[in-house]
Amino acid sequence: MNANDTQLGALHAYFQLMNMNGAARIYRAAQELGVHDALRVGAASSAEVAEACGLQEHPVALLLDGLCALGTVTSAAGRYSLAPVADFLSGNYRNLGDEYWDFLPTFLRTGTPLARMDSTDQSEAQYVQQVSALAWMMAPAAEAFAGLLGMGTARKSLRILDVGGGSGIWSLTCARHDAGTTVTVSDWPAIVDIAAGFARRMALSDRFTALPGNYHETDFGTGEFDLAIVANVTHIETPEGNVNLFRRIHDALGPGGEIAIVDVIPAQPEGRLSASLYALGLGLRTESGQVHSAAALRQYLAQAGFGHAVVEPILAPPFTMGAVIASRGE
Ligand SMILES: C[S@@+](CC[C@H](N)C(=O)[O-])C[C@H]1O[C@@H](n2cnc3c(N)ncnc32)[C@H](O)[C@@H]1O
Incomplete structure:
Protein backbone atom coordinates (compact mmCIF):
# COMPACT_ATOMS: atom_id res chain seq x y z
CA MET A 1 0.00 0.00 0.00
CA SER A 90 -41.61 0.71 14.01
CA GLY A 91 -41.56 -2.78 15.52
CA ASN A 92 -39.04 -4.73 17.49
CA TYR A 93 -36.05 -3.14 15.84
CA ARG A 94 -37.07 0.52 16.23
CA ASN A 95 -34.25 1.18 18.69
CA LEU A 96 -31.63 -0.41 16.44
CA GLY A 97 -30.59 -2.82 19.19
CA ASP A 98 -29.87 -0.08 21.77
CA GLU A 99 -31.25 -2.37 24.50
CA TYR A 100 -28.20 -4.54 24.14
CA TRP A 101 -25.66 -2.06 22.79
CA ASP A 102 -26.20 0.06 25.94
CA PHE A 103 -25.02 -2.97 27.88
CA LEU A 104 -21.71 -3.22 25.97
CA PRO A 105 -19.47 -1.54 28.59
CA THR A 106 -20.86 -3.85 31.29
CA PHE A 107 -20.41 -6.86 29.04
CA LEU A 108 -16.81 -5.87 28.35
CA ARG A 109 -16.12 -5.51 32.08
CA THR A 110 -17.96 -8.61 33.30
CA GLY A 111 -18.18 -10.94 30.31
CA THR A 112 -21.79 -11.63 31.32
CA PRO A 113 -24.39 -11.31 28.55
CA LEU A 114 -27.47 -9.14 28.91
CA ALA A 115 -30.22 -11.61 28.07
CA ARG A 116 -30.23 -15.32 27.52
CA MET A 117 -32.19 -15.56 24.32
CA ASP A 118 -30.78 -19.01 23.84
CA SER A 119 -32.43 -20.35 26.99
CA THR A 120 -35.11 -22.89 26.09
CA ASP A 121 -37.66 -21.13 28.34
CA GLN A 122 -37.41 -17.80 26.56
CA SER A 123 -36.78 -19.00 23.02
CA GLU A 124 -40.38 -19.43 21.78
CA ALA A 125 -41.62 -16.07 23.14
CA GLN A 126 -38.55 -14.23 21.83
CA TYR A 127 -38.75 -15.69 18.35
CA VAL A 128 -42.50 -15.13 17.98
CA GLN A 129 -41.61 -11.45 17.84
CA GLN A 130 -38.72 -11.90 15.45
CA VAL A 131 -39.24 -14.52 12.79
CA SER A 132 -41.45 -12.45 10.50
CA ALA A 133 -38.92 -9.59 10.55
CA LEU A 134 -36.17 -12.12 9.95
CA ALA A 135 -38.06 -13.39 6.89
CA TRP A 136 -38.17 -9.86 5.51
CA MET A 137 -34.44 -9.44 6.12
CA MET A 138 -33.49 -12.79 4.67
CA ALA A 139 -35.80 -12.82 1.62
CA PRO A 140 -33.16 -11.71 -0.95
CA ALA A 141 -30.58 -14.07 0.56
CA ALA A 142 -33.13 -16.91 0.44
CA GLU A 143 -33.71 -16.18 -3.26
CA ALA A 144 -29.95 -16.26 -3.86
CA PHE A 145 -29.74 -19.53 -1.89
CA ALA A 146 -32.47 -21.15 -4.03
CA GLY A 147 -30.47 -20.06 -7.08
CA LEU A 148 -27.25 -21.43 -5.61
CA LEU A 149 -28.92 -24.81 -5.07
CA GLY A 150 -30.35 -24.75 -8.59
CA MET A 151 -33.88 -25.32 -7.32
CA GLY A 152 -36.08 -26.42 -10.22
CA THR A 153 -33.05 -27.30 -12.38
CA ALA A 154 -30.10 -29.05 -10.69
CA ARG A 155 -32.26 -29.97 -7.68
CA LYS A 156 -35.91 -30.95 -8.07
CA SER A 157 -38.71 -32.70 -6.20
CA LEU A 158 -36.99 -32.48 -2.83
CA ARG A 159 -38.55 -33.34 0.50
CA ILE A 160 -37.08 -30.51 2.60
CA LEU A 161 -36.79 -30.56 6.38
CA ASP A 162 -36.30 -26.98 7.67
CA VAL A 163 -34.91 -27.27 11.22
CA GLY A 164 -35.52 -24.19 13.39
CA GLY A 165 -37.24 -22.99 10.25
CA GLY A 166 -38.90 -19.90 11.75
CA SER A 167 -41.07 -18.37 9.04
CA GLY A 168 -39.84 -21.07 6.66
CA ILE A 169 -38.39 -18.39 4.40
CA TRP A 170 -35.46 -20.52 3.20
CA SER A 171 -37.37 -23.75 2.48
CA LEU A 172 -40.53 -22.08 1.17
CA THR A 173 -38.46 -19.96 -1.22
CA CYS A 174 -36.83 -23.16 -2.49
CA ALA A 175 -40.29 -24.74 -2.92
CA ARG A 176 -41.53 -21.71 -4.84
CA HIS A 177 -38.80 -22.40 -7.42
CA ASP A 178 -39.78 -26.04 -7.87
CA ALA A 179 -43.35 -27.32 -8.06
CA GLY A 180 -42.35 -30.84 -6.92
CA THR A 181 -40.66 -29.78 -3.67
CA THR A 182 -42.33 -30.18 -0.28
CA VAL A 183 -41.45 -28.47 3.00
CA THR A 184 -41.56 -29.64 6.63
CA VAL A 185 -40.77 -26.96 9.21
CA SER A 186 -39.59 -28.01 12.66
CA ASP A 187 -39.83 -25.27 15.31
CA TRP A 188 -41.74 -24.31 18.47
CA PRO A 189 -45.56 -24.63 18.20
CA ALA A 190 -46.23 -20.87 18.03
CA ILE A 191 -43.55 -20.48 15.36
CA VAL A 192 -44.73 -23.25 13.03
CA ASP A 193 -48.11 -21.48 13.05
CA ILE A 194 -46.32 -18.39 11.72
CA ALA A 195 -44.60 -20.54 9.07
CA ALA A 196 -48.02 -21.98 8.09
CA GLY A 197 -49.19 -18.38 7.55
CA PHE A 198 -46.19 -17.70 5.29
CA ALA A 199 -46.90 -20.91 3.35
CA ARG A 200 -50.52 -19.78 2.89
CA ARG A 201 -49.49 -16.35 1.64
CA MET A 202 -47.04 -17.96 -0.78
CA ALA A 203 -49.78 -20.35 -2.01
CA LEU A 204 -47.74 -23.31 -0.78
CA SER A 205 -50.03 -24.69 1.97
CA ASP A 206 -50.60 -27.94 0.07
CA ARG A 207 -46.85 -28.63 0.16
CA PHE A 208 -46.29 -27.57 3.78
CA THR A 209 -46.14 -29.70 6.94
CA ALA A 210 -45.26 -28.65 10.49
CA LEU A 211 -43.31 -30.54 13.15
CA PRO A 212 -44.00 -28.51 16.31
CA GLY A 213 -41.72 -28.93 19.35
CA ASN A 214 -38.16 -28.73 20.59
CA TYR A 215 -35.95 -29.67 17.63
CA HIS A 216 -33.57 -31.47 19.98
CA GLU A 217 -36.39 -33.90 20.79
CA THR A 218 -38.64 -33.94 17.72
CA ASP A 219 -38.73 -37.23 15.84
CA PHE A 220 -37.53 -36.38 12.31
CA GLY A 221 -38.06 -40.00 11.19
CA THR A 222 -35.57 -42.15 9.32
CA GLY A 223 -34.60 -41.56 5.69
CA GLU A 224 -37.60 -39.30 5.05
CA PHE A 225 -35.95 -36.19 3.63
CA ASP A 226 -33.70 -35.23 0.70
CA LEU A 227 -32.48 -31.88 2.00
CA ALA A 228 -32.26 -30.51 5.53
CA ILE A 229 -31.91 -26.74 5.87
CA VAL A 230 -30.49 -25.42 9.13
CA ALA A 231 -30.63 -21.65 8.75
CA ASN A 232 -29.56 -19.16 11.40
CA VAL A 233 -29.60 -21.93 13.97
CA THR A 234 -26.00 -23.08 14.40
CA HIS A 235 -25.07 -19.71 15.96
CA ILE A 236 -27.52 -20.28 18.83
CA GLU A 237 -26.14 -23.76 19.52
CA THR A 238 -22.96 -24.92 21.24
CA PRO A 239 -20.55 -27.13 19.28
CA GLU A 240 -22.00 -30.20 21.05
CA GLY A 241 -25.57 -29.01 20.39
CA ASN A 242 -24.76 -28.70 16.68
CA VAL A 243 -23.12 -32.12 16.45
CA ASN A 244 -26.10 -33.77 18.18
CA LEU A 245 -28.56 -31.98 15.92
CA PHE A 246 -26.57 -32.88 12.79
CA ARG A 247 -26.46 -36.57 13.86
CA ARG A 248 -30.24 -36.69 14.13
CA ILE A 249 -30.59 -34.88 10.82
CA HIS A 250 -28.19 -37.38 9.27
CA ASP A 251 -30.55 -40.21 10.26
CA ALA A 252 -33.54 -38.30 8.86
CA LEU A 253 -32.00 -38.05 5.37
CA GLY A 254 -32.47 -40.68 2.70
CA PRO A 255 -29.71 -41.98 0.37
CA GLY A 256 -28.08 -39.08 -1.47
CA GLY A 257 -29.63 -36.65 1.02
CA GLU A 258 -27.91 -33.37 1.84
CA ILE A 259 -27.71 -30.84 4.64
CA ALA A 260 -27.39 -27.11 3.96
CA ILE A 261 -26.32 -24.99 6.90
CA VAL A 262 -27.02 -21.32 6.29
CA ASP A 263 -25.50 -18.88 8.72
CA VAL A 264 -23.19 -15.93 9.18
CA ILE A 265 -19.96 -17.09 7.57
CA PRO A 266 -17.70 -14.06 7.24
CA ALA A 267 -16.14 -14.10 3.79
CA GLN A 268 -17.53 -11.18 1.79
CA PRO A 269 -15.69 -7.84 2.13
CA GLU A 270 -18.97 -5.83 1.95
CA GLY A 271 -20.23 -7.70 5.00
CA ARG A 272 -17.12 -7.47 7.16
CA LEU A 273 -18.38 -4.81 9.57
CA SER A 274 -21.87 -6.35 9.73
CA ALA A 275 -20.43 -9.78 10.50
CA SER A 276 -18.19 -8.53 13.30
CA LEU A 277 -21.00 -6.44 14.84
CA TYR A 278 -23.24 -9.47 14.57
CA ALA A 279 -20.75 -11.69 16.41
CA LEU A 280 -20.36 -9.06 19.15
CA GLY A 281 -24.15 -8.61 19.40
CA LEU A 282 -24.57 -12.37 19.78
CA GLY A 283 -22.01 -12.41 22.60
CA LEU A 284 -23.91 -9.55 24.26
CA ARG A 285 -27.34 -11.11 24.19
CA THR A 286 -26.84 -14.87 24.38
CA GLU A 287 -25.08 -17.19 26.77
CA SER A 288 -23.67 -19.68 24.31
CA GLY A 289 -24.40 -18.03 20.97
CA GLN A 290 -21.38 -17.72 18.70
CA VAL A 291 -20.53 -17.46 15.04
CA HIS A 292 -19.02 -20.85 14.17
CA SER A 293 -16.38 -20.70 11.45
CA ALA A 294 -16.84 -22.65 8.24
CA ALA A 295 -13.97 -24.91 9.38
CA ALA A 296 -15.74 -25.60 12.69
CA LEU A 297 -19.04 -26.36 10.94
CA ARG A 298 -17.22 -28.76 8.61
CA GLN A 299 -15.76 -30.51 11.64
CA TYR A 300 -19.19 -30.85 13.34
CA LEU A 301 -20.61 -32.26 10.09
CA ALA A 302 -17.81 -34.81 9.83
CA GLN A 303 -18.38 -35.84 13.46
CA ALA A 304 -22.04 -36.39 12.63
CA GLY A 305 -21.15 -38.66 9.69
CA PHE A 306 -21.54 -36.29 6.74
CA GLY A 307 -19.23 -36.36 3.71
CA HIS A 308 -17.14 -33.53 2.25
CA ALA A 309 -18.72 -30.10 2.76
CA VAL A 310 -18.73 -27.29 0.20
CA VAL A 311 -18.80 -23.68 1.44
CA GLU A 312 -20.52 -21.05 -0.71
CA PRO A 313 -21.03 -17.34 0.01
CA ILE A 314 -24.59 -16.10 -0.43
CA LEU A 315 -24.19 -13.03 -2.61
CA ALA A 316 -27.07 -10.90 -1.34
CA PRO A 317 -27.67 -8.47 1.54
CA PRO A 318 -26.53 -8.51 4.32
CA PHE A 319 -23.45 -10.01 2.57
CA THR A 320 -22.60 -11.94 5.73
CA MET A 321 -24.32 -15.21 4.96
CA GLY A 322 -22.92 -18.40 3.55
CA ALA A 323 -24.04 -21.97 3.00
CA VAL A 324 -22.17 -25.11 4.01
CA ILE A 325 -23.55 -28.00 2.00
CA ALA A 326 -22.66 -31.62 2.65
CA SER A 327 -24.06 -34.90 1.49
CA ARG A 328 -25.09 -37.66 3.84
CA GLY A 329 -22.27 -39.91 2.71
CA GLU A 330 -22.84 -43.67 2.77
C1 LIG B 1 -32.63 -17.19 14.39
S1 LIG B 1 -34.14 -18.03 14.13
C2 LIG B 1 -33.96 -18.62 12.46
C3 LIG B 1 -35.27 -18.84 11.77
C4 LIG B 1 -35.17 -19.20 10.30
N1 LIG B 1 -34.43 -20.44 10.10
C5 LIG B 1 -34.56 -18.07 9.52
O1 LIG B 1 -33.38 -18.15 9.15
O2 LIG B 1 -35.25 -17.07 9.27
C6 LIG B 1 -33.90 -19.52 15.06
C7 LIG B 1 -35.14 -20.39 15.05
O3 LIG B 1 -34.86 -21.57 15.80
C8 LIG B 1 -35.97 -21.83 16.64
N2 LIG B 1 -35.48 -22.56 17.81
C9 LIG B 1 -34.48 -22.24 18.63
N3 LIG B 1 -34.29 -23.20 19.54
C10 LIG B 1 -35.22 -24.16 19.27
C11 LIG B 1 -35.50 -25.41 19.84
N4 LIG B 1 -34.79 -25.90 20.86
N5 LIG B 1 -36.51 -26.14 19.30
C12 LIG B 1 -37.23 -25.67 18.25
N6 LIG B 1 -36.97 -24.48 17.65
C13 LIG B 1 -35.99 -23.75 18.16
C14 LIG B 1 -36.52 -20.47 17.00
O4 LIG B 1 -37.86 -20.53 17.43
C15 LIG B 1 -36.33 -19.72 15.69
O5 LIG B 1 -37.45 -19.83 14.85
Whole structure:
Protein backbone atom coordinates (compact mmCIF):
# COMPACT_ATOMS: atom_id res chain seq x y z
CA MET A 1 0.00 0.00 0.00
CA ASN A 2 1.56 3.36 -0.98
CA ALA A 3 1.17 6.61 1.00
CA ASN A 4 -1.73 7.72 -1.19
CA ASP A 5 -3.62 4.47 -0.60
CA THR A 6 -2.97 4.78 3.13
CA GLN A 7 -4.38 8.30 3.14
CA LEU A 8 -7.41 7.27 1.07
CA GLY A 9 -8.02 4.35 3.44
CA ALA A 10 -7.86 6.69 6.45
CA LEU A 11 -10.21 9.19 4.79
CA HIS A 12 -12.64 6.42 3.93
CA ALA A 13 -12.64 5.18 7.55
CA TYR A 14 -13.06 8.75 8.85
CA PHE A 15 -15.98 9.64 6.58
CA GLN A 16 -17.63 6.29 7.17
CA LEU A 17 -17.46 6.74 10.95
CA MET A 18 -18.73 10.34 10.82
CA ASN A 19 -21.56 9.30 8.52
CA MET A 20 -22.55 6.31 10.63
CA ASN A 21 -22.72 8.48 13.74
CA GLY A 22 -24.60 11.26 11.94
CA ALA A 23 -27.02 8.76 10.41
CA ALA A 24 -27.76 7.19 13.81
CA ARG A 25 -28.25 10.67 15.32
CA ILE A 26 -30.73 11.89 12.69
CA TYR A 27 -32.60 8.59 12.87
CA ARG A 28 -32.90 8.84 16.67
CA ALA A 29 -33.92 12.52 16.56
CA ALA A 30 -36.64 11.67 14.03
CA GLN A 31 -37.89 8.81 16.23
CA GLU A 32 -37.79 10.78 19.49
CA LEU A 33 -39.42 13.93 18.10
CA GLY A 34 -42.17 12.09 16.22
CA VAL A 35 -41.02 12.96 12.68
CA HIS A 36 -41.47 9.41 11.34
CA ASP A 37 -44.77 9.11 13.24
CA ALA A 38 -46.02 12.37 11.70
CA LEU A 39 -45.58 10.79 8.26
CA ARG A 40 -47.45 7.61 9.22
CA VAL A 41 -50.79 9.30 8.51
CA GLY A 42 -49.72 10.20 4.96
CA ALA A 43 -47.42 12.38 2.84
CA ALA A 44 -46.67 15.85 4.22
CA SER A 45 -44.58 18.95 3.46
CA SER A 46 -41.73 19.93 5.78
CA ALA A 47 -43.93 22.75 7.13
CA GLU A 48 -46.73 20.29 7.98
CA VAL A 49 -44.29 17.91 9.66
CA ALA A 50 -42.76 20.77 11.65
CA GLU A 51 -46.19 21.92 12.80
CA ALA A 52 -47.35 18.40 13.73
CA CYS A 53 -44.21 17.87 15.84
CA GLY A 54 -43.97 21.39 17.31
CA LEU A 55 -40.59 22.00 15.60
CA GLN A 56 -38.99 24.66 13.40
CA GLU A 57 -39.50 24.25 9.65
CA HIS A 58 -35.97 25.01 8.39
CA PRO A 59 -34.15 22.39 10.49
CA VAL A 60 -36.97 19.90 9.87
CA ALA A 61 -36.52 20.35 6.11
CA LEU A 62 -32.78 19.67 6.51
CA LEU A 63 -33.52 16.62 8.67
CA LEU A 64 -36.05 15.27 6.15
CA ASP A 65 -33.50 15.56 3.35
CA GLY A 66 -31.03 13.63 5.49
CA LEU A 67 -33.66 10.96 6.18
CA CYS A 68 -34.30 10.70 2.43
CA ALA A 69 -30.59 10.04 1.90
CA LEU A 70 -30.68 7.52 4.74
CA GLY A 71 -33.68 5.78 3.18
CA THR A 72 -36.35 6.00 5.92
CA VAL A 73 -38.22 8.74 4.04
CA THR A 74 -38.90 9.41 0.35
CA SER A 75 -39.85 12.69 -1.29
CA ALA A 76 -41.81 13.68 -4.38
CA ALA A 77 -43.03 17.12 -5.43
CA GLY A 78 -42.03 18.71 -2.13
CA ARG A 79 -43.93 16.17 -0.01
CA TYR A 80 -42.34 13.53 2.19
CA SER A 81 -43.55 9.96 2.82
CA LEU A 82 -42.35 7.06 4.92
CA ALA A 83 -40.22 4.58 3.01
CA PRO A 84 -41.09 0.85 3.35
CA VAL A 85 -38.21 0.29 5.81
CA ALA A 86 -40.01 2.53 8.33
CA ASP A 87 -42.65 -0.20 8.92
CA PHE A 88 -39.89 -2.52 9.92
CA LEU A 89 -38.33 0.07 12.18
CA SER A 90 -41.61 0.71 14.01
CA GLY A 91 -41.56 -2.78 15.52
CA ASN A 92 -39.04 -4.73 17.49
CA TYR A 93 -36.05 -3.14 15.84
CA ARG A 94 -37.07 0.52 16.23
CA ASN A 95 -34.25 1.18 18.69
CA LEU A 96 -31.63 -0.41 16.44
CA GLY A 97 -30.59 -2.82 19.19
CA ASP A 98 -29.87 -0.08 21.77
CA GLU A 99 -31.25 -2.37 24.50
CA TYR A 100 -28.20 -4.54 24.14
CA TRP A 101 -25.66 -2.06 22.79
CA ASP A 102 -26.20 0.06 25.94
CA PHE A 103 -25.02 -2.97 27.88
CA LEU A 104 -21.71 -3.22 25.97
CA PRO A 105 -19.47 -1.54 28.59
CA THR A 106 -20.86 -3.85 31.29
CA PHE A 107 -20.41 -6.86 29.04
CA LEU A 108 -16.81 -5.87 28.35
CA ARG A 109 -16.12 -5.51 32.08
CA THR A 110 -17.96 -8.61 33.30
CA GLY A 111 -18.18 -10.94 30.31
CA THR A 112 -21.79 -11.63 31.32
CA PRO A 113 -24.39 -11.31 28.55
CA LEU A 114 -27.47 -9.14 28.91
CA ALA A 115 -30.22 -11.61 28.07
CA ARG A 116 -30.23 -15.32 27.52
CA MET A 117 -32.19 -15.56 24.32
CA ASP A 118 -30.78 -19.01 23.84
CA SER A 119 -32.43 -20.35 26.99
CA THR A 120 -35.11 -22.89 26.09
CA ASP A 121 -37.66 -21.13 28.34
CA GLN A 122 -37.41 -17.80 26.56
CA SER A 123 -36.78 -19.00 23.02
CA GLU A 124 -40.38 -19.43 21.78
CA ALA A 125 -41.62 -16.07 23.14
CA GLN A 126 -38.55 -14.23 21.83
CA TYR A 127 -38.75 -15.69 18.35
CA VAL A 128 -42.50 -15.13 17.98
CA GLN A 129 -41.61 -11.45 17.84
CA GLN A 130 -38.72 -11.90 15.45
CA VAL A 131 -39.24 -14.52 12.79
CA SER A 132 -41.45 -12.45 10.50
CA ALA A 133 -38.92 -9.59 10.55
CA LEU A 134 -36.17 -12.12 9.95
CA ALA A 135 -38.06 -13.39 6.89
CA TRP A 136 -38.17 -9.86 5.51
CA MET A 137 -34.44 -9.44 6.12
CA MET A 138 -33.49 -12.79 4.67
CA ALA A 139 -35.80 -12.82 1.62
CA PRO A 140 -33.16 -11.71 -0.95
CA ALA A 141 -30.58 -14.07 0.56
CA ALA A 142 -33.13 -16.91 0.44
CA GLU A 143 -33.71 -16.18 -3.26
CA ALA A 144 -29.95 -16.26 -3.86
CA PHE A 145 -29.74 -19.53 -1.89
CA ALA A 146 -32.47 -21.15 -4.03
CA GLY A 147 -30.47 -20.06 -7.08
CA LEU A 148 -27.25 -21.43 -5.61
CA LEU A 149 -28.92 -24.81 -5.07
CA GLY A 150 -30.35 -24.75 -8.59
CA MET A 151 -33.88 -25.32 -7.32
CA GLY A 152 -36.08 -26.42 -10.22
CA THR A 153 -33.05 -27.30 -12.38
CA ALA A 154 -30.10 -29.05 -10.69
CA ARG A 155 -32.26 -29.97 -7.68
CA LYS A 156 -35.91 -30.95 -8.07
CA SER A 157 -38.71 -32.70 -6.20
CA LEU A 158 -36.99 -32.48 -2.83
CA ARG A 159 -38.55 -33.34 0.50
CA ILE A 160 -37.08 -30.51 2.60
CA LEU A 161 -36.79 -30.56 6.38
CA ASP A 162 -36.30 -26.98 7.67
CA VAL A 163 -34.91 -27.27 11.22
CA GLY A 164 -35.52 -24.19 13.39
CA GLY A 165 -37.24 -22.99 10.25
CA GLY A 166 -38.90 -19.90 11.75
CA SER A 167 -41.07 -18.37 9.04
CA GLY A 168 -39.84 -21.07 6.66
CA ILE A 169 -38.39 -18.39 4.40
CA TRP A 170 -35.46 -20.52 3.20
CA SER A 171 -37.37 -23.75 2.48
CA LEU A 172 -40.53 -22.08 1.17
CA THR A 173 -38.46 -19.96 -1.22
CA CYS A 174 -36.83 -23.16 -2.49
CA ALA A 175 -40.29 -24.74 -2.92
CA ARG A 176 -41.53 -21.71 -4.84
CA HIS A 177 -38.80 -22.40 -7.42
CA ASP A 178 -39.78 -26.04 -7.87
CA ALA A 179 -43.35 -27.32 -8.06
CA GLY A 180 -42.35 -30.84 -6.92
CA THR A 181 -40.66 -29.78 -3.67
CA THR A 182 -42.33 -30.18 -0.28
CA VAL A 183 -41.45 -28.47 3.00
CA THR A 184 -41.56 -29.64 6.63
CA VAL A 185 -40.77 -26.96 9.21
CA SER A 186 -39.59 -28.01 12.66
CA ASP A 187 -39.83 -25.27 15.31
CA TRP A 188 -41.74 -24.31 18.47
CA PRO A 189 -45.56 -24.63 18.20
CA ALA A 190 -46.23 -20.87 18.03
CA ILE A 191 -43.55 -20.48 15.36
CA VAL A 192 -44.73 -23.25 13.03
CA ASP A 193 -48.11 -21.48 13.05
CA ILE A 194 -46.32 -18.39 11.72
CA ALA A 195 -44.60 -20.54 9.07
CA ALA A 196 -48.02 -21.98 8.09
CA GLY A 197 -49.19 -18.38 7.55
CA PHE A 198 -46.19 -17.70 5.29
CA ALA A 199 -46.90 -20.91 3.35
CA ARG A 200 -50.52 -19.78 2.89
CA ARG A 201 -49.49 -16.35 1.64
CA MET A 202 -47.04 -17.96 -0.78
CA ALA A 203 -49.78 -20.35 -2.01
CA LEU A 204 -47.74 -23.31 -0.78
CA SER A 205 -50.03 -24.69 1.97
CA ASP A 206 -50.60 -27.94 0.07
CA ARG A 207 -46.85 -28.63 0.16
CA PHE A 208 -46.29 -27.57 3.78
CA THR A 209 -46.14 -29.70 6.94
CA ALA A 210 -45.26 -28.65 10.49
CA LEU A 211 -43.31 -30.54 13.15
CA PRO A 212 -44.00 -28.51 16.31
CA GLY A 213 -41.72 -28.93 19.35
CA ASN A 214 -38.16 -28.73 20.59
CA TYR A 215 -35.95 -29.67 17.63
CA HIS A 216 -33.57 -31.47 19.98
CA GLU A 217 -36.39 -33.90 20.79
CA THR A 218 -38.64 -33.94 17.72
CA ASP A 219 -38.73 -37.23 15.84
CA PHE A 220 -37.53 -36.38 12.31
CA GLY A 221 -38.06 -40.00 11.19
CA THR A 222 -35.57 -42.15 9.32
CA GLY A 223 -34.60 -41.56 5.69
CA GLU A 224 -37.60 -39.30 5.05
CA PHE A 225 -35.95 -36.19 3.63
CA ASP A 226 -33.70 -35.23 0.70
CA LEU A 227 -32.48 -31.88 2.00
CA ALA A 228 -32.26 -30.51 5.53
CA ILE A 229 -31.91 -26.74 5.87
CA VAL A 230 -30.49 -25.42 9.13
CA ALA A 231 -30.63 -21.65 8.75
CA ASN A 232 -29.56 -19.16 11.40
CA VAL A 233 -29.60 -21.93 13.97
CA THR A 234 -26.00 -23.08 14.40
CA HIS A 235 -25.07 -19.71 15.96
CA ILE A 236 -27.52 -20.28 18.83
CA GLU A 237 -26.14 -23.76 19.52
CA THR A 238 -22.96 -24.92 21.24
CA PRO A 239 -20.55 -27.13 19.28
CA GLU A 240 -22.00 -30.20 21.05
CA GLY A 241 -25.57 -29.01 20.39
CA ASN A 242 -24.76 -28.70 16.68
CA VAL A 243 -23.12 -32.12 16.45
CA ASN A 244 -26.10 -33.77 18.18
CA LEU A 245 -28.56 -31.98 15.92
CA PHE A 246 -26.57 -32.88 12.79
CA ARG A 247 -26.46 -36.57 13.86
CA ARG A 248 -30.24 -36.69 14.13
CA ILE A 249 -30.59 -34.88 10.82
CA HIS A 250 -28.19 -37.38 9.27
CA ASP A 251 -30.55 -40.21 10.26
CA ALA A 252 -33.54 -38.30 8.86
CA LEU A 253 -32.00 -38.05 5.37
CA GLY A 254 -32.47 -40.68 2.70
CA PRO A 255 -29.71 -41.98 0.37
CA GLY A 256 -28.08 -39.08 -1.47
CA GLY A 257 -29.63 -36.65 1.02
CA GLU A 258 -27.91 -33.37 1.84
CA ILE A 259 -27.71 -30.84 4.64
CA ALA A 260 -27.39 -27.11 3.96
CA ILE A 261 -26.32 -24.99 6.90
CA VAL A 262 -27.02 -21.32 6.29
CA ASP A 263 -25.50 -18.88 8.72
CA VAL A 264 -23.19 -15.93 9.18
CA ILE A 265 -19.96 -17.09 7.57
CA PRO A 266 -17.70 -14.06 7.24
CA ALA A 267 -16.14 -14.10 3.79
CA GLN A 268 -17.53 -11.18 1.79
CA PRO A 269 -15.69 -7.84 2.13
CA GLU A 270 -18.97 -5.83 1.95
CA GLY A 271 -20.23 -7.70 5.00
CA ARG A 272 -17.12 -7.47 7.16
CA LEU A 273 -18.38 -4.81 9.57
CA SER A 274 -21.87 -6.35 9.73
CA ALA A 275 -20.43 -9.78 10.50
CA SER A 276 -18.19 -8.53 13.30
CA LEU A 277 -21.00 -6.44 14.84
CA TYR A 278 -23.24 -9.47 14.57
CA ALA A 279 -20.75 -11.69 16.41
CA LEU A 280 -20.36 -9.06 19.15
CA GLY A 281 -24.15 -8.61 19.40
CA LEU A 282 -24.57 -12.37 19.78
CA GLY A 283 -22.01 -12.41 22.60
CA LEU A 284 -23.91 -9.55 24.26
CA ARG A 285 -27.34 -11.11 24.19
CA THR A 286 -26.84 -14.87 24.38
CA GLU A 287 -25.08 -17.19 26.77
CA SER A 288 -23.67 -19.68 24.31
CA GLY A 289 -24.40 -18.03 20.97
CA GLN A 290 -21.38 -17.72 18.70
CA VAL A 291 -20.53 -17.46 15.04
CA HIS A 292 -19.02 -20.85 14.17
CA SER A 293 -16.38 -20.70 11.45
CA ALA A 294 -16.84 -22.65 8.24
CA ALA A 295 -13.97 -24.91 9.38
CA ALA A 296 -15.74 -25.60 12.69
CA LEU A 297 -19.04 -26.36 10.94
CA ARG A 298 -17.22 -28.76 8.61
CA GLN A 299 -15.76 -30.51 11.64
CA TYR A 300 -19.19 -30.85 13.34
CA LEU A 301 -20.61 -32.26 10.09
CA ALA A 302 -17.81 -34.81 9.83
CA GLN A 303 -18.38 -35.84 13.46
CA ALA A 304 -22.04 -36.39 12.63
CA GLY A 305 -21.15 -38.66 9.69
CA PHE A 306 -21.54 -36.29 6.74
CA GLY A 307 -19.23 -36.36 3.71
CA HIS A 308 -17.14 -33.53 2.25
CA ALA A 309 -18.72 -30.10 2.76
CA VAL A 310 -18.73 -27.29 0.20
CA VAL A 311 -18.80 -23.68 1.44
CA GLU A 312 -20.52 -21.05 -0.71
CA PRO A 313 -21.03 -17.34 0.01
CA ILE A 314 -24.59 -16.10 -0.43
CA LEU A 315 -24.19 -13.03 -2.61
CA ALA A 316 -27.07 -10.90 -1.34
CA PRO A 317 -27.67 -8.47 1.54
CA PRO A 318 -26.53 -8.51 4.32
CA PHE A 319 -23.45 -10.01 2.57
CA THR A 320 -22.60 -11.94 5.73
CA MET A 321 -24.32 -15.21 4.96
CA GLY A 322 -22.92 -18.40 3.55
CA ALA A 323 -24.04 -21.97 3.00
CA VAL A 324 -22.17 -25.11 4.01
CA ILE A 325 -23.55 -28.00 2.00
CA ALA A 326 -22.66 -31.62 2.65
CA SER A 327 -24.06 -34.90 1.49
CA ARG A 328 -25.09 -37.66 3.84
CA GLY A 329 -22.27 -39.91 2.71
CA GLU A 330 -22.84 -43.67 2.77
C1 LIG B 1 -32.63 -17.19 14.39
S1 LIG B 1 -34.14 -18.03 14.13
C2 LIG B 1 -33.96 -18.62 12.46
C3 LIG B 1 -35.27 -18.84 11.77
C4 LIG B 1 -35.17 -19.20 10.30
N1 LIG B 1 -34.43 -20.44 10.10
C5 LIG B 1 -34.56 -18.07 9.52
O1 LIG B 1 -33.38 -18.15 9.15
O2 LIG B 1 -35.25 -17.07 9.27
C6 LIG B 1 -33.90 -19.52 15.06
C7 LIG B 1 -35.14 -20.39 15.05
O3 LIG B 1 -34.86 -21.57 15.80
C8 LIG B 1 -35.97 -21.83 16.64
N2 LIG B 1 -35.48 -22.56 17.81
C9 LIG B 1 -34.48 -22.24 18.63
N3 LIG B 1 -34.29 -23.20 19.54
C10 LIG B 1 -35.22 -24.16 19.27
C11 LIG B 1 -35.50 -25.41 19.84
N4 LIG B 1 -34.79 -25.90 20.86
N5 LIG B 1 -36.51 -26.14 19.30
C12 LIG B 1 -37.23 -25.67 18.25
N6 LIG B 1 -36.97 -24.48 17.65
C13 LIG B 1 -35.99 -23.75 18.16
C14 LIG B 1 -36.52 -20.47 17.00
O4 LIG B 1 -37.86 -20.53 17.43
C15 LIG B 1 -36.33 -19.72 15.69
O5 LIG B 1 -37.45 -19.83 14.85
